[in-house]
Amino acid sequence: MVLLSGVAAVCLWPIQAGAEDPFTAPLAPSHNLYGMPGLIDMPTADMSPDAQLTTTVGHFAGTTRASLSFQILPRLTGSFRYSALAGYVPDNYDLSTYYDRSFDLRYQLVEEGDLRPAIAVGLRDFIGTGLYGGEYIVATKGIGDKLRVTAGLGWGRLGSHGSIGSTGTRPSELLGEGGIPTYDRWFRGDVAPFGGISYQVTERLAVSAEYSSDAYEPERGISPISEYGNTEPALFDRKSSLNFGIDYRFKNGNQLSVYSLYGDTIGAQLTLSTNPRYANTPTGLEKAPAPIIPRQRASLNDLGWSTDDTQINSAKRTLRAALEGDGLAYQNLSLSPREATLQIRNPRYSAEPQAIGRAARQMARVLPASVEVFHIIPTSKGMPLANITIKRSDLEALEHAPAEALLERVAVTDAAGLGLGQEAGLPARSSLSLAPYLTFSVFDPDNPIRIDTGLRLSGSYFVTPGLELSGSVTHKLAGNLDSVTREIPSNLPRVRTDYAEYSRQGDTAIEHLTLSHFGRPGKDLYSRVTAGYLETMYAGISGEVLWKPVDSRLALGAEVNHVKQRDFDQKFGLREYETTTGHLSAYYDFGNGFHGQVDAGRYLAGDIGATFSLDREFSNGWRIGAYATFTDVSAEEYGEGSFDKGIRLTIPMSWALGKPSRRDNTVTLQSLTRDGGARVNVRDRLYQRVRDYHQPELNKEWGRVWR
Template identity: 50%
Template sequence: MSFRPRKALALALIACGPVGVLANDLTTTVTNNYGMPGSLVDMPTAEMAPDGQISTTASHFDGNTKTMLSFQILPWISGSFRYSATDNLTPQFSTFYDRSFDLRFRLWKEGTYRPAVALGFQDFIGTGILGAEYIVASKSIGDRVAVTGGLGWGRLGSFNSFGSTGNRKMFQPGDTGGDFRTGSWFRGDVAAFAGLSFDLTERLTFAAEYSSDGYDEEVAVGIFEHKSPLNFGLNYQINPNISLGAFALHGSEVGAKLTLTLNPKNAPAPGGLEEAPLPVSARTRGTTADLNWLMEPETRAAVNRSVTKTLGSSDLVVEGLSLDGRTAHVRLRNDRYDARAQALGRSLRGLSRTLPTSVETLHVTLVAAGMPSSTLSFSRSDLERLENEPAEKALAVAQFSDPLSFANLPTPTADAYPQFSWGIGPYLRTSFFDPDNPVRADVGIKFSGDYHVMPGLIASGEVSVKAFGNLDKINRTSNSTIPHVRSDVASYLATEEPTINRLTLAKYSRLGHNLYGRATAGYLEQMYAGISGEVLWKPVNSSFALGAEANYVRPRDFDVLFGLRSRTTAGGVIPEFNGHVSAYYDVGYGFHTQLDAGRYLAGDWGATLSVDREFANGWKVGAFVTRTDVSSEDFGEGSFDKGLRLSIPLSWMLGRPAQKTLDTTIRPLTRDGGQRLDVDGRLYETIRDTHRPDVAKSWGKFWR
């Protein structure tokens, strides 16, 4: 095969050549009509968003609407999820809804004379209707101009192609979609595209491009005419987080787009709004040898009261204290600080102000679900010496260990248990991607409570009542050919009466060094009741953990109250037993991985791989994919389970410490294959925040 690049590409590549300007990062907060970072209209560039940026883009022109969620996974990797609606694209639907994913990899950054180059995959998991692959080069010229040129396959090779790299398998009616189409990557016709963007002002950008997308599917059914390969656009940056764009496409259409951005690294209140901590109280020289207080029982009692009161002023609960002449060991419950390093720092400051001067070694054991989960050991002299030094110096001398290694581990005091906590507030329950109505939602009030009967024994529940919404209007009968373990979810959302979302009794235990156990019984989640048991091996200083879980469950009645229903469904009988073995690994660089393998709710066997980008302030953005022995045909539309998930710490929004998070999962489809029980309080997430790898991430707040 021989390539003969067209004039447009040649001009762009010449422009990308040696120019006597300083290179910049080619970083932009603007997105194109496909939701990916880029200052052009439809065509890709080699630009990237600021690391960690999350963007939501909505674009529309006559007959076509796209809604996109994008994330800058790493400085050189961008990803996007897209939900598009096209009118009259197929005879089966008046509006064809399609879900797709994109990835772009920057191969190298631009230099003084070298353009940035990126490799991209568009709609690489989906129907492939928007599918394309490309290699693209972009170069900045001065502070205002950037030029781009590239080669595209798939949709981006459909206009004025100049060669072919083999046959490309296209999506056909009846295909389940949602699978990797690796056999089609960089196959088929190849064409050139090019573009230029120019910053007219600090806020207004103009873009012009030569498009290699022939819009073959849309033109074939008469949605619009493709009169020209030239597209033009204007983008106005209203503020750092909102931009508005207008564009003209293929000589026959005009449209608009709106982009909202935020970056987890940039908190609304960057400095935090919590009250300042107590200062460290330094001992005077010559007082550290005074042990006379040991002979005075009333002094020891006064110390206990002082420690409890002082740490309580920082919303830290002292469950127990053991004390001798040189060592103090505090058993601590932290229900406030999501940054455990901040809780530890404040507890040590409080101890420095309340303990006798002879006490040199400080141990603080954090409790999670009533279990002693990790112990920080710190020299009081180091605390006094390092108070005004960078936090990393304190981390270097801090020691973490398993609490079970201490013979003098404090036992809970008589008044530490029982304890009760509760909360009440609004809830938002959503459903996406229903062809009859792509976005549905219920809003209501939720009440939750936890009663800690004794250390590790917790009775908990959650009740909600709907105020208004339209989830009950979902009117889709599942056509699943395997047991209906999730696809009948609409029946659980139809009730207008109060529902018992969860009502359980859980026992958490330390089974030995590095070993944890959990047993939970009751109404485990909205759709299932039963018994769940789990064990976890997790060393305090390790980034690696192993766990195993076994469950015996029955499906709940659709009214989500106390009744159970038959395990027999239209797709088969729901098995009673399921479970998994799990491996967890904190890779570093902000990434965490989890692999679960075992039997899922429908009786299928397989594995789930999850990868999350975790920020020091508690934000988590991740993706998961599940493959089981259910075939693509039996699974149905989508081929296999996959999705995105997002966790936003309440503390990030409020600027004050809080342990609550707002969590959401975006699944392109809710099917029955690869579905796992949603039991609350799994061990790894319960204890990991108290172990050194996670505490170290938030260590910047140790002195806060």
């Protein structure tokens, strides 16, 4: 819960609302106390704008709910919720606050029309303990510009008060471990109506009223929770089915809501929203690109320079300086009378076409007039990723035309065997940085979030363009990860659940120390070998091969790791546990920003299975996704949560700053840290490094080629 609030405050940078501004997102509807578009406690059929990301924190009657919801598709919403019920102490439960994790889904079956209402179907807490489990069908219709009316039918919690019938028998017990879909009870049991209205008083102020079909039996101490039995005293007394609310929307689109609930208590909620599709700040704050100067026709056939080493070396020096001024790293240049091949590294621009465009502009300004064909080879870790061919005459003719016109004339081919290496005399690439760090653990019932923070000293040195020595050392300044006292039961080798011991003994720790080699073993093939202290818990050797044609949506990979567990103090010592892991991976770009990944193989605890991931990516670098791992470890062996799963967000710095940057921040909300389905955290896996300069990725951001 605290983590979600932190993500909202730090990462979900609110943007100005107003659909008429191309840089800002349209307004999102009000969200209910479950973090989904709704009235107060009840759902509506409304949808947020496509890609809207919303976090809510609400509280009433000892219950605090924090949620993170995402508009996955224009008509599909997903939500993760973490709830804390203070004073809710079931039998045989040894804590004063009960914590619960749950997931929701809603799909809009029918969009609202002039006469017809929007109709949606939803699943609440469909993967969890079932504490909040319920399903519904709901319709919402606007009447005029200010009034919206909602009516629906609910099952489970939403069918527990005022039942008008039944659709079979619904299991009533809750799932102690949670994490398993509760499909055996969907749309079964008592069914009850609910409904309400909302009225937009002013642009900022709205009021709402609803009739609730949730009896709140667990919170009132009159129904069992899991195997623990009943709980007393009740958190509140449900005196009425009517709820009333006031919503105030701030100028930036965020919202504060205050409620009168069930005739007995009051509640409040803060809603923060942002949309990755819209810019947080004005873009294009970087300096303008160099103009393209058309060549004089009389100079096109002047080849005298081609035999003059002085002119060639001068052109290389001038081009190198020009590229560095644009934030690009010059690596080498090969010149012939009619063609030039430039090898570069892009440390600045998150939009790769912008780097290609700036490199091409500088080539057109610097190189002799007879050079007509430009080959630009971007590299990563010394690997040539693609050969991007552009005719100089096309640059001259199309500089002020739409970017798509140039794209039609650009060729992107494989660069295997075309790499130029690093030009003699250039300094070896190296880096050294000192920065703060933060690590965290979430969802421990003794303390929902634990954090360590301190300083990280990181460095790298490239012995050759494809051979990197890198490492990092951390020193903890403050934190409470080492305060974990609850014994985490495990029937598996303790490959991850000793994380508290690593924090307790690793105040000053070698986070990683590795030697890595990256290469191009053949056409469409990429390779990586990493040896050393791979991560905080494991040392060993890791090898990976990736097959990725430049024009393919599909990529295939294989990875093998032989590792040994590190000592808790994270110095140079090793423990006894040793294992070999390996995975075969398939990556696919489905289009519309959706990327899927399947990794099948052997995990750290020796379990066999597969991890399924789906991410939605945006052209500005935002990435939002989820993953789930299923292995031959049973739900009982795995423990609480039943299987490994999580949600992840990547927020690019360029989106927040309005200036080019390849830096980003990734936050992963993992259900729980357990030993099943755990992988080695190896740096620099190949797919993310390779695909940026391939199709269809280049096409998605090609509009920035002239920027």
